[in-house]
Amino acid sequence: EVHLVESGGGLVEPGGSLRLSCAASGFTFSGHTMNWVRQAQGKGLEWVSSIGGSGIHTFYADSVKGRFTMSRDNAENSVYLQMNSLRAEDTALYYCTRDIAYSSFDNWGQGTLVTVSS
């Protein structure tokens, strides 16, 4: 069974940094693109970033480009999201998801909450 467990969320001041982690199990991790999706309270879903199975290729939403960096460690079955220069509008629940290319995000974690506030 696929399991995705996010961690690392918390309260941070504007301009601060935070590193999210997602531990994966139950599948061949290196064979899948992984993603981060966020959802502000009461709002819709927003794709944030994706990383290919090898870790070479990364993609970002314009809203986070230049501030967020996604990486992965296939030996540890984990993906990470380094978030710098955080803004109030980055406040959201951040989900880690597994990707089936061109098809869907077929598994989602429970999310980790990031709050950016002074």
Add this chain to the structure above:
Amino acid sequence: DIRLTQSPSFLSASVGDRVTITCRASQGISSHLAWYQQKPGKPPKLLISSASTLQSGVPSRFSGSGSGTEFTLTISSLQPEDFATYYCQHLHSYPLTFGGGTKVEIK
């Protein structure tokens, strides 16, 4: 960037009703579209992949259709557990995007 326009954004319906939600893409995306259901306090759940493939365990009252720029999610007979918010998502090219969501509430 490809934009997805979901309609309606809000839908009030009764148990047993047939419900149709539309998702329009700003350019052709072949069948690279997924539908998700989200209930309060829970992560989204995949219902339909590749526009029309029903996921294992999802009731057969759910169906998806369409290709190119116009897609639909249909619930043939709405059940109490189907009251939720539904999202479409394209996976055609980066940046990936979601529709704005359709909240289905009890009439």
